Amino acid sequence: MANIDDYNATLAEIQAIPNEEVKEPGMPVDIALQEAENLHHWSLDDADQLQVVGVTNKMIEDLAIRAGACREAQSIWNKDSRSQQEAQKQWGIQSPLAYDFRNDLLASLRFAYRKDDALLSRVSAITDGGGHADMIQDLNDIAVLGRENPDPLTAIGFELDQLVLAATRADELADLLAEANGDKADPNESKMVRDKAYIHMKELVDEIREAGKYVFRKDPKRLKGYSSEYWRKLHRKQKNNDEDAE
Structure with missing residues (x-):
């Protein structure tokens, strides 16, 4: 056999x-x-x-x-x-890029929503916490907040496709982190x-x-x-x- x-x-x-x-x-x-x-x-x-x-x-x-x-x-x-x-090797390559992407998105949101205290408060709430899992959640939260409030973003020339990418990257990174931690296979x-x-x-x-x-x-x-x-x-x-x- x-x-x-x-x-x-x-x-x-x-x-x-x-x-x-x-x-x-x-x-x-x-x-x-x-x-x-x-x-x-x-x-x-x-x-x-x-x-x-x-x-x-x-x-x-x-x-x-x-x-x-x-x-x-x-x-x-x-x-x-x-x-x-x-997966651990890929996480080591991709996670620094993801953190930079998250930070750039937050900077855009802060500037776009600078005259709206309620939206700024939601941006601040996204920045609470730390760690890899929190960063992944941040990307998804940014995508949700941006989709719900697109006008101030388009007013500063922000490309809304970045929000789609943020949501996609959140899903991809969640899977990658699970594999790197041995939580999947x-x-x-x-x-x-x-x-x-x-x-x-x-x-x-x-x-x-x-x-x-x-x-x-x-x-x-x-x-x-x-x-x-x-x-x-x-x-x-x-x-x-x-x-x-x-």
Whole structure:
């Protein structure tokens, strides 16, 4: 099956894992995925011996499915995470321009409405508050106030199309800020699913490895396929560093 099919087939099992059992993966997920797929192929050759200690052919095949599901979950999280990062980058570019636009509009409104205390009071009310969300609301409020009172604006040569642009930018910036804050396509949600998919895969990886280490404890050639190359390299590196330090 394709990764997406593996993901859809096991999503209910993955989501059933309690949130409190979720931990950060103990190794890079891309490496864990490759090791799980390697273990699948390695254990296929030992299926008869593993069957004796309770590792069935179905479990071996299921490992490939769990790895495919985890790989798809990783891709989904990467996509959501990149989307948020890109939104944050765009917000960093667009928000200063939006603040300048808001300030220019307010200056025009103050001048246009300078002889009308009631309208000036409404302009002052728009300037209350601070922060990104307030700036976005300001743009929309400016658009509403300007549309309701266009004559003083046209009298000073103000282009009313700017009010349409202010309302449009308010909508666009609200969406962008939500994405930048992770409030829309929430990468935390997709990360939770990814972490659960990792747990789901690792449970079977650990079970097959444990069985393989027992069955082939006297056969070094087959035994090596039931341990993590990542951790072996890490331990060798740590050992060499310790020896160098001594």
